[in-house]
Amino acid sequence: MTMNRRTLLGAAAALPALGGLPFRSARAQAANTIRIGVLNDQSGTYRDLSGPGSTQAVELAVKESGITQRGVTVEVVQADHQNRPDVGSTVVRQWIDRDGIDVVVDVPTSSVALAVNTLVREKNKVFLNSGAATSDLTGAQCSPNTVHWTYDTYMLANSTGGAMVRAGGKSWFFITADYAFGHALERDTGNFVKAQGGEVLGAVRTPFPGTTDFSSYLQQAQRSRAQVIGLANAGGDTINSIKQAAEFRITRGGRVKLAGLLVFITDVNSLGLEVAQGLVLSETFYWDLNDKTRAFTQRLGAMPGNIKPSMVQAGCYGSVLHYLKAAGDMGVAAAKASGVEAVNRMKAMPTSDDAFGDGTIRADGRKIHPCYLFEVKAPSESRGAWDYYKLLGTTAGDQAFRPVADGGCALVRS
Known part of the structure; x- marks a missing residue:
């Protein structure tokens, strides 16, 4: 039997309510119960690309893993980290120490x-x-x-950033969300630009979260006379940046290009094809890519807000499905006893699911699968709702992500 206790936790002010979670103590847990906590942005800039839709994807993975037919109970809860490390850490610590959570899933916001x-x-x-x-x-x-x-940021820099440089965008200026994700994306893309003979003319850091007016940052980028304005942000920040760039006609005439370094299908839906048409972006999942991705999307069913699944939500499905296969293979008690051993078993098993196809997990924890370069369709090219992308190219997994020896991971043996 599967028990889905979907408990939405509020902000820091609501953290005392954590005591109301309907769980027994960790010591009293049944040995055959796996508890999964979906931690993400339930109410802010990343809600649509993550949020409740990620929990829905996890629940589908539980259903399709087959583990519950073997007498294992799986419980799924969700919480809102508000894009704040202190809130996220508090929730996870209480989940593990008091509520017996075995697996934490999703967690947008790199900090x-x-x-x-x-x-x-x-x-x-x-x-x-x-x-x-x-x-x-x-x-x-x-x-x-x-x-x-x-x-990850290396993949995005490699695919989207690399494509923009090859198309002639040699000089860049970055508008960067001022936290770990934005810094990493600016760093990785800047490295690709310079490696291909380009130059970075400057960057401006924008507060995160809470910034909605990007006009002064866009004008500063325009004054740099860079050929490409790299948007090292995501979600609502990317949407607002693109909309305001259109309002100020910054890209008018084609001399300046916008590079949305992380754009999700939910962002394109918010922007509309009239504004978003021509954007080049990279994703590892698109609902209409092939028969298997369409079948997965159909099984997932109606999403909150009637959206199509993002690659983040698809990733929650794929990762939990593979974890549950590994837990079933090694035994639930062993998987619960050691997270390291559970991940080792995941790395030892090839991955396969309808969202990402076949793949592997490297020693450094990087899941390997193809990356797709898309261009957003013009309104006249779209056949209907959510028909947004045309495929420009595919990068094999072993080429899309950073070489395992180059990351400085202590788990990788030379």
Whole structure:
């Protein structure tokens, strides 16, 4: 039997309510119960690309894993980290210490993910990251308890940034969200630009969260006379940046290009094709990519807000499905006893699911699968709702992500 106790936790002011979670103490847990906590942004800038939709994807993974037919109970809860490391750490610590959570999933906002990465390692549980982008999670901050599933800043820089440079965008200026994700994306993209003979003319850091007016930052970028304005942000920040760039006609005439370095399908939906048409972006999942991705999307069913699943939500599905297969293979008691051993079993098994196809997990925790370069369709090219992308190219997994020897991960043996 599967028990889905979907408990939405509020802000820091609501943290005392954590005591109301309907769980027994960890000591009283049944040995055959796996508890999964979905931690993400339930109310802010990343809600649509993550939020309740990620929990829905996890629940589908539980259903399709087959583990509950073997007498195992799986309980799923969710919480809102508000994009704050202190809130995220408090929730996870209480989840593990008091409520017996075995696995933490999703965690967009890289600063929160890095804090959770450290805590989960300390407690020897499992962290299945889908939402956070920083490549440091498989580099200097790599952990034997963490799998980085969906995408990362190196991949985005390699695919989108590389494509823009090859198209002639040699001089760049970055508008960067001022936290770990933005810094990593600016760093990785800047390295690609310079490696291909380009130059970075400057950057401006924008407060996160809470910034909605990007006009002064865009004008500063325009004054730099860079050929490309790199948006090292995501979610609502990217949407507002693109909309305001259109309002100020910054890209009028084609001399200046916008590079949305992390754009999700939910962002394109918010922007509309009239504004978003022509944007080049990279994703590792698109609902209409092939028969298997369409079948997965159909099984997932109606999403909150009637959206199509993002790659983050698909990553929650794929990572949990693989974890549950590994737990079933090694035995639930063993998987619960050691997060390190559970992740080791995940690394030893090839991955396969309808969202990402076949893949592997490297020693540094990096999940390997293809990356797709898309262009947003013009309104006249779209066949209907959510038909937004045309495929420009595919990068094989072993080329899309940073070489395992280059990340500085202590888990990688030379």
